[in-house]
Amino acid sequence: MSVYTHLSASEVAAYLSQFSLGDYNSHQGISAGVENTNFFVETTLGAVSNKYVLTIFEHHDAAEVEGFINIGRHLAEQGVPVPGPLADKQDKYLHILKDKPAILCPCLPGSHPEKISPDHCQQIGAALARFHLAGEGLELEENNRGLRWWPEVGRELIQASLAVSSSGDALLTDEQQEVLVDEIEFQESNTELWFNLPRGLIHGDLFHDNALFEINEKDGDKLGAILDIYNSCQDAWLFDLAIVANDWCAKNNGSWIEGSLPALMAGYQSVRELTELEQQSWGMCLRAAALRFWLSRLITQQHQAEAIAKDPMTALVTTEKDPMEYFLKLIRHRETQY
Template sequence: MSVYTRVDRPALEAFLHDFDAGLLVEYSGISAGIENTNYFVTTTQGRFVLTLFEQLSRDELPFFLGLMAHLAEHGVPTAHPLADRHGRYLGELCGKPAALVQRLSGSSVEHPDAAQCAAIGAALARLHLAGQSFPHERANPRGPHWWREASARVHDRLGPDEAKRLDEELAFQFAHRHDPLPRGVIHADLFRDNALFEGERLTGIIDLYYACTDALLFDVAVTVNDWCVTEKRELDPERTRALLAAYAAVRPFTPAEHASWPAMLRAAALRFWLSRLVDLYYPREGELTHTKDPDAFGRLLAAHVRGTPSLLA
């Protein structure tokens, strides 16, 4: 959610004219995240988030905007996109595809407790169940095929030990694929900065622009790897149990998912280790950008290799 495209006030006012959103009061760029340009927008009729899509094509975007509307209409706390006067969710601003969505209340939590982890676990399970009735599919663009491509890009930049660890993990993952696992729509990026809370109450799940069709357990692993990790880059037992138990109370895990959990935790850590390495060595220019530390997921992956608990120990 960095700012790559500068939006001036007249251009934004012209864009808003196509929506029944009132007159522009103020707007400001959002510096968190790395993929799209985002602004907070306040009008005389409400508060919104404006997104200009920097990587996704116009043809890809109906999947995400339709999914957001579907989930919101099925009781999942996601931001519903705003339709313009012609009933379209997708417009254009500064030469980029753009959308306006509801701005949900609350704020992200940097240090979630067990109750907040339980809330996100239950909500993720409800998202997975609601996604079963969404009629469209999208392959995971950061799946195993991308792991190979990303590894080739960064391999020569790594030290010998890191390169060896990467090669060994790729070999392990391609020997442990998870095709028989339950599949469906996943968020694929449900980190702490993509959920909003008011105290212990979850008010929103945001930024679904990595959403795709994949193993539901991979989504659980991605979420656990961020919400339940300690400063030492290991899983905190209490928060992990809280998240997994709350999830399983809504959608119980299958025997195959229990068996695949250790490898899936490693797969989720590998995916974000690689993406952060790519961002580090091949940065994109932007007005407000920041690169996240890849070592955080490199260390977490190493911890998972040393040993992981069972799915609901």
């Protein structure tokens, strides 16, 4: 998504030559997002131009990407609107570019709405429930940024902050360190509850910029695609719903946008009803979802700083997402009774 790995026209053309998709026309880096490198790629086959998305994985190995390929193919076959990966002439989906795993997917129709409405939230809620249920039969890895990851990365961030605290460049303030320690203790104290929640395939990163809608002013927007399934794994379905709620339905300070959360919940439950245990665990999962993205944004901020230090031009094609947004959302959820 942000561009960390650069490719020349000849390199992209050589890659495309392995497919039956026509001749290379152009490619352009996609600056949105934070973890992977993505390019829009255009080809010409006869008189027809076609558009694809080339993804280079910056933090996943080939085995992990094989898992994403299986999930993408499975979901596409189940009718879930995800960009299923494309096979080359040898029926291979996975390739290596600049020593990193890479895949090619079709560019699906739609765009990001300028303003998220309750109707968008209702549609994405229903689509998320279908996504969850469509994962039945898949062999899934446990979430590697879930309950067991938070304490590990939390300790690393606190240690890094303490190491540079005298210079004033600490990643975390004293207050944030206290909140982090307390929140991790809270989540760990609920470990048994976590693993009793209904679970299966989750998207793991279904922010509003990972969905496309076909815009129609007359009949209303229609969900066209769910993107970026590269955090998909096994975890509690309610945690995934909380991730969506924190992004689609909340302002940056964590306060709810009027009408959005009820629409999301109604959409989700029109496909799959929440259990009583899930209803009781909603506040815990909202807090967990905020914690997860506060920590991952802090880690990404470090990675981006390192990449820019090596190549200042990287700053021109890198999207930075503020960790403070999710710290504020965590604080609000900690102060709210659900």
